[in-house]
Amino acid sequence: MSAPLSADLARALAQLRRRAQWREASILFALGLAPALAEAWLLLRVSGKTTAAIFIGVALVALAVAAWRSARRFDQHWLARRLDARVSAFEDSTALALAFEAPAAGLQQLQQARIRSRLTAAAARAELPDLRPAYPRRGFVISAAITSVLLLLALFWPRMVHVDAPSEAATAAPAGGGQAAIAVTLMITPPAYTGLAEQTVRTLDAKAPGGSRVRWALHPDAAVASAALVFHDGSRVPLTRDGATWRGEYNLAASALYRVELDGAPTQDRLSRLDAIPDQPPEIKAVAPEKTLTIVETPLKTWDFAFEARDDYGLGAAELSVTLTQGSGEQIKVTEQKIALGEGGGRSRTYRKTLDLAALHFEKGDDLIVRLAVADNRTPQPNIANSASFILRWLPDGASDSVGLEGVVQKTLPAYFRSERQIIIDTEALQAQRPALAEARFAKQSDELGVDQKVLRLRYGQFLGEGFESTAEHAPGADTATAGASPALAQVPGESPPAAAPREGFGQDQDTLHEFGHAHDIAEAATLLDPETRRILKLALNEMWQAELHLRQAQPEAALPYEYKALDYIKQVQQAERIYLARAGLELPQVDLSRRLSGERAGLIDRTPLLPQAATDPVIGAIWDALAAGRAPDTAALADWLRQHPETADPLAVLAAADRLRRDPDCALANKPCASRSELQARLWPLLPVPAAAVRARPVPDAASAAWLDALTRPPQ
Numbered sequence: 001m002s003a004p005l006s007a008d009l010a011r012a013l014a015q016l017r018r019r020a021q022w023r024e025a026s027i028l029f030a031l032g033l034a035p036a037l038a039e040a041w042l043l044l045r046v047s048g049k050t051t052a053a054i055f056i057g058v059a060l061v062a063l064a065v066a067a068w069r070s071a072r073r074f075d076q077h078w079l080a081r082r083l084d085a086r087v088s089a090f091e092d093s094t095a096l097a098l099a100f101e102a103p104a105a106g107l108q109q110l111q112q113a114r115i116r117s118r119l120t121a122a123a124a125r126a127e128l129p130d131l132r133p134a135y136p137r138r139g140f141v142i143s144a145a146i147t148s149v150l151l152l153l154a155l156f157w158p159r160m161v162h163v164d165a166p167s168e169a170a171t172a173a174p175a176g177g178g179q180a181a182i183a184v185t186l187m188i189t190p191p192a193y194t195g196l197a198e199q200t201v202r203t204l205d206a207k208a209p210g211g212s213r214v215r216w217a218l219h220p221d222a223a224v225a226s227a228a229l230v231f232h233d234g235s236r237v238p239l240t241r242d243g244a245t246w247r248g249e250y251n252l253a254a255s256a257l258y259r260v261e262l263d264g265a266p267t268q269d270r271l272s273r274l275d276a277i278p279d280q281p282p283e284i285k286a287v288a289p290e291k292t293l294t295i296v297e298t299p300l301k302t303w304d305f306a307f308e309a310r311d312d313y314g315l316g317a318a319e320l321s322v323t324l325t326q327g328s329g330e331q332i333k334v335t336e337q338k339i340a341l342g343e344g345g346g347r348s349r350t351y352r353k354t355l356d357l358a359a360l361h362f363e364k365g366d367d368l369i370v371r372l373a374v375a376d377n378r379t380p381q382p383n384i385a386n387s388a389s390f391i392l393r394w395l396p397d398g399a400s401d402s403v404g405l406e407g408v409v410q411k412t413l414p415a416y417f418r419s420e421r422q423i424i425i426d427t428e429a430l431q432a433q434r435p436a437l438a439e440a441r442f443a444k445q446s447d448e449l450g451v452d453q454k455v456l457r458l459r460y461g462q463f464l465g466e467g468f469e470s471t472a473e474h475a476p477g478a479d480t481a482t483a484g485a486s487p488a489l490a491q492v493p494g495e496s497p498p499a500a501a502p503r504e505g506f507g508q509d510q511d512t513l514h515e516f517g518h519a520h521d522i523a524e525a526a527t528l529l530d531p532e533t534r535r536i537l538k539l540a541l542n543e544m545w546q547a548e549l550h551l552r553q554a555q556p557e558a559a560l561p562y563e564y565k566a567l568d569y570i571k572q573v574q575q576a577e578r579i580y581l582a583r584a585g586l587e588l589p590q591v592d593l594s595r596r597l598s599g600e601r602a603g604l605i606d607r608t609p610l611l612p613q614a615a616t617d618p619v620i621g622a623i624w625d626a627l628a629a630g631r632a633p634d635t636a637a638l639a640d641w642l643r644q645h646p647e648t649a650d651p652l653a654v655l656a657a658a659d660r661l662r663r664d665p666d667c668a669l670a671n672k673p674c675a676s677r678s679e680l681q682a683r684l685w686p687l688l689p690v691p692a693a694a695v696r697a698r699p700v701p702d703a704a705s706a707a708w709l710d711a712l713t714r715p716p717q
Contacts, residue, residue: 005098005116012123013079013098016131021074023132025067031136031143032063038150045154045202079131086129087122090115182260182267183219188212188252193377194279194313204260204272208252209313210279218246224262232257232271232639232655252276257652257659269663271656281383282311282374287350289390296394303355303392309374309385310348316375316382317343320353323369324360344377357392365396420544420567423452427556427563443554450551453563457544460570464538533573540569599712620687627681635662654683 005013036059044052080095090097096108097115122128188208190196196209208214218227218239227239227246233256239246257271287306294303309315320339327333341351351372362368371389375382430445437445543566550559619641623633635658642651657680661667667674701709 006120009116009120009123012128013119016128017074017079019130020132021071024070024074027133027135027139028067028070029063031139032059032066034143034147035150036060036063038147038154042150042154082131083129086131089118094119181221183221185217185219187215187217189215191379193379196313205274207275207277210253210276212252212276214250214252214274216246216248216250218260219244220246220262226263228261229258230261230266232652232659250274255652257656269660271659273652273656279376279378279383280312281385282309282315282376284309284372284374284385284387286387286390292388293391293393296392300357300392303357303368303370305351305353305355305370305372305390307351307372307374307387308348309351309372311374311376312347314347314377315344315349316377318349318351318372318374320351321371321373322355322360324362325367325369326361326363326365341372362392362394364394366394368392420456420563420570423449423456423547424560424563424567426452427551427560431556431560446551446554446556449556449559450548453544453548453551453559457541457548460537460544461541464534464541536569536572540566540573543569597712599709617689620684621689624681624684624688627677627684630677633658633661633680635659648687654680654687657683 036056040052040056040059043055076098077095080098083094084090084092091111093111093115096112097119119128184202184204186201186203186206187198188201188206189198189212190209191211194209199208206214216229216239220227224246227241229237229239229248229250231237237248237250239248252274253276255276256274258274259271260267285308287308288304305320309318318341320341322337322339324335325332326335339353341353342349351374355368355370357368360368369389369391372387373384374387375384426449430442430449434442543562547559547562547566550556550562619637623638626633638658639655642648642654645651648654657676661674661676661680664674664676667677
């Protein structure tokens with residue numbers, strides 16, 4: 001025996017063989033798979049799914065066997081021949097180098113060693129030649145030609161549609177009896193505005209845009225005297241004879257179910273379906289401005305708009321509606337104008353417009369409302385989509401929408417909802433803006449913060465029994481000098497501001513107080529908090545008084561320390577351990593202990609009698625009960641119910657399931673499983689009305705429980 005090949009050399013030679021085998025297998029699959037798939041499609045259209053599936057399975061097995069047999073020829077002898085033919089340095093002695101038996105002559109041993117060393121060196125330097133077979137270009141061209149011919153045949157070959165034989169309920173059988181075969185061609189012409197080309201399908205089921213014109217060309221396998229299409233709503237489309245072909249047309253305005261009738265008898269149990277794809281209105285997306293409400297603080301010259309619109313078939317005219325409102329109260333003037341932005345342009349488009357505010361006479365106190373309307377190309381009536389309304393508002397100085405209605409109308413952004421933390425943030429921001437603000441504007445904003453502080457103080461003061469201040473107190477924008485008078489009255493920590501001095505004359509002091517002031521220390525409100533919490537809250541109110549004083553006097557830097565202290569006290573109140581409710585208890589009647597565990601019900605009244613719930617929509621419930629009992633449902637009532645409820649999801653599927661149940665002979669027996677009945681029940685389940693909440697019935701006592709109750713009611717002996 002000669003020495004075996006080295007591991008590296010054996011691995012390199014084995015890799016050469018494997019690569020050649022994989023290349024050969026891939027070539028075979030590439031040459032045979034495409035024609036096989038094309039042939040399977042042709043068989044699918046001509047003979048049906050079963051024949052096509054069998055053919056593709058046999059073709060795949062044949063290709064796999066051919067690839068395996070072809071790979072077997074790539075053995076050691078093939079490898080030696082290919083290496084000798086490709087590398088002259090191996091001196092036609094590769095077979096001697098790969099031999100496992102030791103050569104007999106000394107010259108052969110020397111030659112074997114020389115060639116092995118050369119093979120090992122070539123493998124180490126990765127210089128072994130690539131022995132994979134080349135791709136056959138001519139074979140690929142022939143395979144592509146065969147595939148193209150088969151695809152063309154499959155594309156233009158009329159598809160034979162086998163429809164079920166008529167049921168026993170049919171009055172007459174189609175000509176020829178048994179199972180009828182019809183070659184079906186549906187030509188669908190979409191509306192011209194869609195820009196879609198005419199399409200042809202080879203089935204009775206189809207989907208098309210709403211408003212399409214559908215033309216049938218039916219080729220029965222036997223002679224018939226008449227043919228028609230019967231739709232689910234009872235309408236009929238008679239077909240006309242054109243030689244051996246029956247033709248008819250239908251305008252697909254809405255989705256429909258239909259069945260083919262030959263010689264007055266249906267040729268199929270299953271209803272075919274035509275789905276009308278509705279034309280959706282355009283979609284509008286606003287790019288600029290980003291907000292629907294823009295508040296103008298400084299004068300603007302222009303206002304820029306950018307909208308993106310898209311439609312499923314094509315955009316039509318677009319116009320911008322601009323509405324200007326001027327004035328206030330009952331003296332409001334409204335001016336509206338339309339600005340055309342284009343007459344269409346493809347399925348998507350970006351609209352841009354810059355409004356000249358000076359040309360529109362947009363002034364202080366006015367509102368400018370802009371909205372985009374985009375139509376599509378739908379005929380005869382286009383779909384129109386409107387964008388959201390965008391408002392440009394320029395508020396007047398010191399304006400209020402609630403003039404004369406101070407006690408009725410709240411402002412749009414009331415200071416009532418301010419928190420102490422927000423007041424601190426606004427105070428710091430106002431202090432930072434002081435160098436850039438005029439003195440009057442600075443004092444006005446500081447006074448407004450003082451009003452916010454007052455409202456917050458009154459909110460917390462309710463828990464200590466304090467009442468609301470009179471409307472005669474300072475309103476926002478009041479003179480800052482007089483505004484500071486009210487907080488200045490309460491300089492003593494822990495006490496509320498004093499009431500008005502009693503007047504001499506007619507009337508009592510308490511009446512005078514209620515007439516000109518307000519009462520404090522409501523006893524009921526003072527019991528909401530425990531003493532410690534009330535003490536901390538009173539400290540917070542004192543700090544708010546001081547903060548309000550300095551804010552009203554345009555001194556926000558002096559108000560900040562008191563605001564921070566008030567916030568700290570408020571946090572302590574929020575973290576209090578207990579908060580008591582008001583003293584309003586629930587008084588329950590006394591329990592009669594003499595009747596305890598006696599079972600005596602004399603004198604008891606059922607306060608909540610249970611009334612039967614009337615069915616709000618009994619049609620679906622009655623059909624469901626009939627299906628559950630195995631009876632035939634009222635399909636006419638179901639069709640009427642679906643017509644009265646157009647919002648039902650996929651009503652045609654419900655009607656198709658009901659029609660299949662009516663024609664399925666296996667569903668005649670109630671105790672026999674029926675797939676059609678189960679399908680209709682699944683379709684009706686989402687349509688069932690939601691049952692009203694019910695009370696669980698009291699369980700009937702068993703023998704032991706009945707004996708125990710009897711022992712309770714039995715008189716003592």
